[in-house]
Amino acid sequence: MAFEACRTSSAGRTSRASRTRAAAFREVGVLMLLGDEDTSLEGCVGMLREVGIRVDVLDGRDLGRRFPDLHLCGARLDMKDPESHACRDLCRASFEPEGGYADPVGRPRT
Numbered sequence: 001m002a003f004e005a006c007r008t009s010s011a012g013r014t015s016r017a018s019r020t021r022a023a024a025f026r027e028v029g030v031l032m033l034l035g036d037e038d039t040s041l042e043g044c045v046g047m048l049r050e051v052g053i054r055v056d057v058l059d060g061r062d063l064g065r066r067f068p069d070l071h072l073c074g075a076r077l078d079m080k081d082p083e084s085h086a087c088r089d090l091c092r093a094s095f096e097p098e099g100g101y102a103d104p105v106g107r108p109r110t
Contacts, residue, residue: 030099033072034092041092048096058093066095 034041041057048055056062063070073087 024103024105025100026103027098027100030096031067032094034094035076038092041094045094048094053096054098056095056097058095060091063093 075088
């Protein structure tokens with residue numbers, strides 16, 4: 001997310017080829033999980049899209065389809081009475097398919 005914001009300029013986006021030569025950027029996607037009390041999703045998604053970052057908003061069903069190995073519970077655990085816990089599906093998430101991380105060790109030498 002931050003990498004995308006930093007490399008986006010008024011002249012447009014850099015090409016994927018020049019981006020990978022400049023630094024070892026590992027494009028693995030970024031998944032942000034949000035509970036049902038979190039109201040910041042719409043604002044964050046709007047800001048990311050304004051600067052040209054592709055971001056998808058996912059509900060519980062979308063999460064299950066795209067990430068079937070994740071079993072997420074959106075209910076808080078009461079540590080004083082953990083047996084009373086009733087799991088419920090996580091409400092929403094955002095996914096940046098082109099997001100990732102910088103790998104300084106894997107950076108090509110010039």
